[in-house]
Amino acid sequence: MTTSTMPIDTPAIAGGKPAKTLPYGKFKRYGDEEMTQLKEAIDQGSLFYAHGKKVYGMEAAFAKKVQAKHAVASTSGTAAIHAACMAAGISPGDEVIVPPITDMGTVLPVLWQGAIPIFVDLDPRTYNMDPAAVMKAITPKTKAIIPVHLAGNACEMNAIWPIAVKHNLWVIEDCAQSHGCTYHGKPVGTIGQMGCYSYNEFKHISCGDGGVTVTNDEKLATKLRLCTDKGYNRAPGVTDRNPTFLAANYRMTELQGAVALAQLGKLDFIVNSRRNWCDRLTKRLANFPGLLLPKTTEGCEPSYWFYMMRVEPKTLGATADEFAKALQAEKLPAAAHYIQRPVYKYPLFLNHSAFDHGEHPYKAVDYSSVKCPVAEEILDTCVVVAVNEGYTDQDLDETVKGFERVVHWFQSKR
Numbered sequence: 380m381t382t383s384t385m386p387i388d389t390p391a392i393a394g395g396k397p398a399k400t401l402p403y404g405k406f407k408r409y410g411d412e413e414m415t416q417l418k419e420a421i422d423q424g425s426l427f428y429a430h431g432k433k434v435y436g437m438e439a440a441f442a443k444k445v446q447a448k449h450a451v452a453s454t455s456g457t458a459a460i461h462a463a464c465m466a467a468g469i470s471p472g473d474e475v476i477v478p479p480i481t482d483m484g485t486v487l488p489v490l491w492q493g494a495i496p497i498f499v500d501l502d503p504r505t506y507n508m509d510p511a512a513v514m515k516a517i518t519p520k521t522k523a524i525i526p527v528h529l530a531g532n533a534c535e536m537n538a539i540w541p542i543a544v545k546h547n548l549w550v551i552e553d554c555a556q557s558h559g560c561t562y563h564g565k566p567v568g569t570i571g572q573m574g575c576y577s578y579n580e581f582k583h584i585s586c587g588d589g590g591v592t593v594t595n596d597e598k599l600a601t602k603l604r605l606c607t608d609k610g611y612n613r614a615p616g617v618t619d620r621n622p623t624f625l626a627a628n629y630r631m632t633e634l635q636g637a638v639a640l641a642q643l644g645k646l647d648f649i650v651n652s653r654r655n656w657c658d659r660l661t662k663r664l665a666n667f668p669g670l671l672l673p674k675t676t677e678g679c680e681p682s683y684w685f686y687m688m689r690v691e692p693k694t695l696g697a698t699a700d701e702f703a704k705a706l707q708a709e710k711l712p713a714a715a716h717y718i719q720r721p722v723y724k725y726p727l728f729l730n731h732s733a734f735d736h737g738e739h740p741y742k743a744v745d746y747s748s749v750k751c752p753v754a755e756e757i758l759d760t761c762v763v764v765a766v767n768e769g770y771t772d773q774d775l776d777e778t779v780k781g782f783e784r785v786v787h788w789f790q791s792k793r
């Protein structure tokens with residue numbers, strides 16, 4: 380038998396034409412708005428934040444956007460979290476509760492303070508910290524919780540915050556992936572005492588690299604400024620500039636401030652567009668067998684930094700790797716496993732190799748015996764779809780078509 384025409388739904392991995400016919404829509408990230416701001420920064424004659432208007436202006440605009448009283452800029456999301464840890468007084472030997480699926484920027488600051496990251500397990504469908512696991516992890520040494528609002532979906536803060544209050548803990552929200560995300564109507568980052576955002580090249584908005592820590596507490600805001608500026612107090616009228624604690628130099632320059640200020644003007648569009656596209660994707664994939672679509676936390680309006688689903692290999696007839704490979708053949712932006720392994724399985728933890736030699740309090744924890752089974756299952760079974768605000772209706776149709784034929788194909792082979 381000669382087959383000149385294959386059935387229309389033959390997947391690309393089996394020789395069909397890829398479902399995606401055109402490259403995905405993408406917007407130019409930086410343009411005239413950034414140029415205008417940059418020129419103004421240059422024309423100021425100084426690129427130092429304390430002598431200019433861009434960093435301060437961006438901080439004011441950012442604070443307003445997230446409904447916080449204060450915002451303090453820094454050089455990265457990691458720096459923003461480190462500044463928060465310093466401001467909270469996290470010190471050697473303290474324990475800080477963190478999730479095992481996150482960016483290193485969540486945990487490095489804890490180690491820099493000489494403190495001990497304590498990993499707790501996650502909710503299987505939101506991929507965020509499980510409040511019950513947080514409760515179980517608390518000891519007399521616990522000083523703080525760093526909830527990470529992963530992929531633009533909020534943690535269950537209505538459960539986490541009361542735990543923190545009861546045990547007198549700091550809550551430092553990691554909002555690096557959740558610009559524009561709200562929880563019960565409030566922007567994330569203002570539920571705990573401090574919230575930390577990233578402007579790295581890959582986040583919703585960017586200035587190349589940068590960070591912001593927000594707070595409603597004026598004293599904390601003052602300390603955050605010292606934390607990011609070598610402990611020097613540059614407030615007008617202050618004459619005593621003698622540093623009192625171990626700070627860092629995480630100063631944002633006016634150039635970054637200028638670009639970030641322009642980017643803030645684009646945030647609503649970026650978030651609305653991503654939310655709209657991903658919500659429609661969820662609706663259209665809802666009845667496909669073997670897919671566990673991401674669950675939005677109750678009360679959250681997510682902002683989708685990426686779209687992460689899980690597969691049920693038995694029902695689907697494919698592992699995450701096999702499924703992602705077939706989706707890639709359709710030219711879909713899909714990949715299995717968000718990070719290669721849970722953070723506690725990195726050599727940094729297994730080998731206690733933070734420093735070349737000498738002591739660090741985290742050596743008291745044998746990370747090879749840490750187990751977060753849900754997190755491990757999430758990483759084994761997850762497939763991440765990259766998201767961009769430039770995605771079109773055609774992108775949606777073709778993405779769904781790609782999923783549809785790949786799911787059917789694996790189903791037919793079961």
Ligand SMILES: *Cc1c(COP(=O)(O)O)cnc(C)c1O
Pocket residue numbers: 455456457458481482483484485527553555556577578579588589590
């Ligand atoms: C990106 C990211 C960070 C760190 O931000 P940088 O600006 O890259 O330092 C921290 N936490 C999470 C969850 C992130 O995704």
